[in-house]
Amino acid sequence: MTRFVALLRGINVGGKNKIPMAELRAMLDGLGYAEVATLLQSGNAVFRADAADPATVSAAVEAAITETFGGSIRVMVRTGAEMRAVVDANPLDVGHPSKFLVTFFAEPVDTAKLADVDAAAYPPDEMAVTGREIYYNLPRGINEAKLPLVVERKLKAGGTARNWNTVTKLALMADED
Incomplete structure (x- = not known):
């Protein structure tokens, strides 16, 4: 199984x-x-x-x-x-785990739709796309972050986000014996 x-x-x-x-x-x-x-x-x-x-x-x-x-x-x-690979492949510094999100999508992220999104225009927020996930470092917290909203409007795809604490706990729970 x-x-x-x-x-x-x-x-x-x-x-x-x-x-x-x-x-x-x-x-x-x-x-x-x-x-x-x-x-x-x-x-x-x-x-x-x-x-x-x-x-x-x-x-x-x-x-x-x-x-x-x-x-x-x-x-x-x-x-x-x-799930373990999501944790291991994280390309960004985590900073504060509750202000670091991973958004999961069913399909690979269509990076062509994000071509005109300049993440550097939303400091101090950072993002990285890898396959079916987008990683966000949001030092001011999700309530102050604009970058995830811009990305969501561009993608028009329903993903679901979890903070780093939750992602790592789920990876531990899911580690194969």
Whole structure:
């Protein structure tokens, strides 16, 4: 069985898309996934599944969420090895872990859409794109940051962000035995 990390987009934020973590764990158990654990209340789950393809797992979890809770929630899925690679491939200095974000996307980031975004125009914020992730160092915090908003408007793709503390905890939870 492969260990996976599922990152749900936009749940339990401002009273919208409420999904209690106990019910999410039960739903994932019902899909036949093993060793299901969640982290925080923002839709982070780690589990084992017989599937080998993260896209297959993502589709199954999205369909189960719609059936169980209603609505449509995007789910970004990474294998445990992919999550570890996200941590290991970080090209930026972390600074303060709660002010350092990784945004996860289902598909590789279309860098052509970001060609006219000059990250240097948004100091002290920094960003780096690697595959299906964008790393952000936001020294003043997410509430003051303009760069992620500019990038989101350009990409028009729904990703989901986690701070560095959460990313590293999920990578540890997902490390293969």
